[in-house]
Amino acid sequence: MTDRIRDFLATRRPDGPCMVLDLDVVRDNYLTFARTLPDTRVFYAVKANPAPEVLKLLADLGSSFDTASVAEIEMALDAGAGPDRISFGNTIKKERDIARAFEIGVDLFAVDCVEEVEKIARAAPGSKVFCRVLCDGSGAEWPLSKKFGCAPEMAIDVLEHAHRLGLVAHGVSFHVGSQQRDPEMWDRALEMAAGVFHACAERGIGLGMVNLGGGFPTKYLKDVPAVEAYGQAIFGSLRRHFGNRLPETIIEPGRGMVGNAGMIQAEVVLISKKAAEDEVRWVYLDIGKFGGLAETMDEAIRYPIRTEHDHDDKAPCVLAGPTCDSADVLYEKDPYYLPVSLSIGDKVLIEATGAYTTTYSAVAFNGFPPLKSYVI
Amino acid sequence: MTDRIRDFLATRRPDGPCMVLDLDVVRDNYLTFARTLPDTRVFYAVKANPAPEVLKLLADLGSSFDTASVAEIEMALDAGAGPDRISFGNTIKKERDIARAFEIGVDLFAVDCVEEVEKIARAAPGSKVFCRVLCDGSGAEWPLSKKFGCAPEMAIDVLEHAHRLGLVAHGVSFHVGSQQRDPEMWDRALEMAAGVFHACAERGIGLGMVNLGGGFPTKYLKDVPAVEAYGQAIFGSLRRHFGNRLPETIIEPGRGMVGNAGMIQAEVVLISKKAAEDEVRWVYLDIGKFGGLAETMDEAIRYPIRTEHDHDDKAPCVLAGPTCDSADVLYEKDPYYLPVSLSIGDKVLIEATGAYTTTYSAVAFNGFPPLKSYVI
Structure with missing residues (x-):
């Protein structure tokens, strides 16, 4: 509860249930992510809360955007983000939506199977793709099914397929589970990501990016570690598994940004x-x-x-x-x-x-x- | 799949997911309920599908309406039903919503506790109330929690409390569980309802109505008994538990009307x-x-x-x-x-x-x- 929310409720006395969101807190959250993970680009997960004021604030602060649909891409553009700051992060896309995104200028897409790669090769030729890899979600409070991602061995084939079809095999993404309370969960995922980098390199494909996903928690009833703890753990794991050749990294906080x-x-x-x-x-x-x-x-x-x-x-x-x-x-x-x-x-x-x-x-x-x- | 829906889809070729509803089927369903349970008033559960065309058709056919909110009451009125054909069937109502409904002319309310009775006595004096009684939902496909209703012993006190506060203690309602595939489930509920009638009579309160609720199924993958089977089972149970002094009855089909x-x-x-x-x-x-x-x-x-x-x-x-x-x-x-x-x-x-x-x-x-x- 912030003073601004308290004042708003006392003054406006809205009738019926309502959600009141304080942009100052969002600003603080963004700046904490940016400070804690200084070499990592932030792609705000629009689905968490697509209110235009939130998107505008984040666009002004320099955030990029992880989007789930063409409608969300348009919202990010309306907020002032250029298409180079937008990732079409849903692994399940209609081919006509991929084409529409590409037309708008978006050239970064998530995939988790060769079928999706083929759609992108047809509808958004030459684009960058990253392959989502399955990762167990233990430690997360919101259930993580196997809905998104594929086995690491399959990810290698998916990225090679993309490369052959003229796409840029850009990297790997994973998600450790929403409301993830254990910072160490990123370590296992990064070990696996490094394995995919290595296997692709052996096939002559140089990946460059690791999408660390979301999962950063909001404090509900139980205490959660501070963002700093996540930053340190992730940086340590990156060093451990990638040595001196650190990949470009991005994060996709949603809950952690606005919760x-x-x-x-x-x-x-x-x-x-x-x-x-x-x-x-x-x-x-x-x-x-x-x-x-x-x-x-x-x-x-x-x-x-x-x-x-x-x-x-x-x-x-x-x-x-x-x-x-x-x-x-x-x-x-x-x-x-x-x-x-x-x-x-x-x-x-x-x-x-x-x-x-x-x-x-x-x-x-x-x-x-x-x-x-x-x-x- | 009806011919009319097939033709609509072939002609209109809508883009994106859509639901197409054939009013002829709703008409058939209504007439089947009316024919099968001729002495029972039908209160369509608006929440199942409040499309204005559905409400208009049912209002024209003579249906009454079970509503969950003031907005649904207004939809039923807009469709042409008078307030005497509307039940405010949600047991959880804000007092200002009860007042609004009463102002519009609605005077039939569901309750399941003395707290709700007191709201109605204040906001809708003299109205008719029926008390929802808990009933186990075995045999139903959509889970039935204990959210609505109270124990039969408590229902007697609730109805007596209503009577004392100048309301009309009108009757008892129950719900055997949505998508109920066993017609015999109404028997146990009616036995219990008859018990409440009896106990209230001993306290000098003459109840008159049994609301048989919804629960009538739609055929999904498994076969379900025909409405006729439900009609026969219910009529048999009414005879068994109420003898020659049959109460007024109403039903509240939702899924069974439009599913x-x-x-x-x-x-x-x-x-x-x-x-x-x-x-x-x-x-x-x-x-x-x-x-x-x-x-x-x-x-x-x-x-x-x-x-x-x-x-x-x-x-x-x-x-x-x-x-x-x-x-x-x-x-x-x-x-x-x-x-x-x-x-x-x-x-x-x-x-x-x-x-x-x-x-x-x-x-x-x-x-x-x-x-x-x-x-x-």
């Missing part, structure tokens, strides 16, 4: 029990899984929640959203402790919700409007 | 493997969990998928959406069999997607627009 800059204000709609003898109360908010808190899926991300009664005793609650959907429950297996004096109509503040909230929000489920967003 | 009327057309964006030796292909569509297929959460709802190669041999696939989110995977634990000849760029038809798709869709996740909807 702690935003806060959701919500309202307690109902507090009740299911039976007279129940010990656990049900607390229903006016925001839930379909209103922006999708990352509570399987209770993965556990947000800090502040109330005006936090000095009082707390008791376990099941926390749920306002829709007529049984699945719209936020925390149940692991109940959330909230003040016993919390009442219907009270406001609650859900912290560290600047990333992966507004755009996840359902368009009109149950007739509820999407989450409002104020960027200040 | 099989709609179909999503999507496109294969990528087919790849993660390693040379993998046997299971990954098939990526241009629609996923955040683009309208939220009900694939935990692989709960398994949609039938048609391709132009269905006569060919099939092999297991992991099916995933187009976003840069690891969680955007539709079927993985239980792989989906698709034709080996399926190719990038092919169209696929995802059937029985008329319910719980369009409004679930994220507002702009990864820059992708919400699911387009055509009602024909």
